[in-house]
Amino acid sequence: MKLTCNVIRDLLPLYVENIASDDTRALVEEHINLCTDCKKQLEEMRMPNELPPDTDATLLKKLKRKLSMKKIQTVILSVMIVLVVVITALAYLTAPNYFPYSDNLISLKENSDGTILATFNDKVSGYYIDHYLPKNGSGYVYSITVWNIPWEQYIIKNSVRSTVLNPNGENITSIYYYTADGTEDVLIYGKDLYAGGGTTSLPRLVLAYYVLLAAALAVICAIILLIFRKNEKIRNIVEKVLFIPLSYLVGHLCIKGFTTSSYSAKRDFFAILLVMFPIYCIFLIANNFYRKSKHKKQYNVDR
Numbered sequence: 001m002k003l004t005c006n007v008i009r010d011l012l013p014l015y016v017e018n019i020a021s022d023d024t025r026a027l028v029e030e031h032i033n034l035c036t037d038c039k040k041q042l043e044e045m046r047m048p049n050e051l052p053p054d055t056d057a058t059l060l061k062k063l064k065r066k067l068s069m070k071k072i073q074t075v076i077l078s079v080m081i082v083l084v085v086v087i088t089a090l091a092y093l094t095a096p097n098y099f100p101y102s103d104n105l106i107s108l109k110e111n112s113d114g115t116i117l118a119t120f121n122d123k124v125s126g127y128y129i130d131h132y133l134p135k136n137g138s139g140y141v142y143s144i145t146v147w148n149i150p151w152e153q154y155i156i157k158n159s160v161r162s163t164v165l166n167p168n169g170e171n172i173t174s175i176y177y178y179t180a181d182g183t184e185d186v187l188i189y190g191k192d193l194y195a196g197g198g199t200t201s202l203p204r205l206v207l208a209y210y211v212l213l214a215a216a217l218a219v220i221c222a223i224i225l226l227i228f229r230k231n232e233k234i235r236n237i238v239e240k241v242l243f244i245p246l247s248y249l250v251g252h253l254c255i256k257g258f259t260t261s262s263y264s265a266k267r268d269f270f271a272i273l274l275v276m277f278p279i280y281c282i283f284l285i286a287n288n289f290y291r292k293s294k295h296k297k298q299y300n301v302d303r
């Protein structure tokens with residue numbers, strides 16, 4: 001029987017998939033060396049795969065590696081999501097709640113040697129005392145702020161704490177309670193230096209600047225991304241840079257919600273940096289998954 005082009009065309013799929021017997025392979029190759037039409041057909045059939053004639057074993061290995069990579073990435077993704085939740089929960093549990101002033105919060109006792117003992121009630125889990133020498137006074141002005149931390153309230157029961165404000169007997173003109181809620185500071189001892197005017201301790205706004213900075217950086221990266229969306233190399237780099245300010249913004253949202261002013265800016269900033277790391281990893285892995293699924297879809301359409 002003569003081998004027609006039609007017979008060879010029927011055999012080509014088997015030949016391309018490497019499942020033809022040696023005899024068939026020899027027949028196909030013999031024909032293809034003589035027939036340009038069938039040779040062309042064979043090349044076209046090989047084109048969309050773009051794969052060199054792999055053996056089944058290497059194909060399987062590749063598939064396995066791909067699957068295990070996906071598995072590892074999925075595990076990392078889950079760990080990072082858990083980390084974000086844990087860090088956010090810890091940040092809330094350890095966030096200081098500043099007390100508005102009340103009479104029973106702090107009691108002051110003047111000793112005969114001129115020192116003043118401040119005793120805090122048992123709801124207080126932390127305090128901060130600052131002092132400065134005013135221009136118009138003969139002694140120091142002290143400011144006290146106190147807070148409690150939910151974590152310590154539920155888990156560690158605090159005993160009453162007290163401290164001597166002026167262990168070296170410094171002269172004290174006045175002591176203010178620093179309210180940390182935008183209301184006027186309260187005079188709790190001595191002469192009111194700000195009679196009539198009053199002072200208000202303002203929250204730190206530094207976090208608001210960081211948010212603006214991150215948002216600006218994100219917008220710039222997004223614009224660069226839009227311009228170079230066709231250039232894969234630049235796109236890959238800019239995407240990774242873009243995720244940095246984006247993680248910061250999401251981190252801020254986790255720790256501070258929609259407020260940007262803070263009376264404990266340093267603490268909040270470190271909490272945001274801490275939660276930023278797992279968020280950045282989540283962005284990277286999620287983007288990787290997204291790109292792969294898009295690539296796969298395109299590949300299927302092409303076929």
Ligand SMILES: [Zn+2]
Pocket residue numbers: 004005008031035037038
């Ligand atoms: Zn032919």
